[in-house]
Amino acid sequence: MEDPSETTRARWEALPSWLLTQTAGHAHRLVADAFASVRARGYHYRLLAALEDFGPASQAELGRRSGIYVSDMVTAVNELAGQGLVRRDPDPSDRRRNIISPTAAGVRQLRRLEKQLAACQEDLLAPLSPEERQRLTGLLSTLLDHHNRPTGSA
Secondary structure (H helix, E strand, O other): OOOHHHHOOOHHHHOHHHHHHHHHHHHHHHHHHHHHOOOOOHHHHHHHHHHHHHOOEEHHHHHHHHOOOHHHHHHHHHHHHHOOOEEEEEEOOEEEEEEEEEOHHHHHHHHHHHHHHHHHHHHHOOOOOHHHHHHHHHHHHHHHHHHHOOOOOO
16 A cells, blocks of 8 residues: 555645745755865855956955855955965055955866856756756746845835
């Protein structure tokens, strides 16, 4: 006789919020493990990618561009600088502030992290066809854009 627990799901297991939360947990674990294998964290990727996308910036500007809180920003920049992946140079327009730039080693690390991320995406989305992956990404983007809108906007 078949075990009912194997064929029947609890009612919450069909809720989109539960499914998103469970899938996000798997995605987070995959990415964290992959980054740890190359001595990195998600913040490292975000900072290096923001530097490549937008160019050198102050810590404050880099925090805005990457969405990392100031308190976490200091730690992440210190970690990257300690590994020789970014450098701090005085801002010529304001000597009290530093401009953060990637080093050649930082660019190489970003490439490693991108390879790790590509493998994670492949693992996470393995059961989906290319069309389903594109559709899922579009739907998730729509949801996130909606919920990131300022309160009171239509």
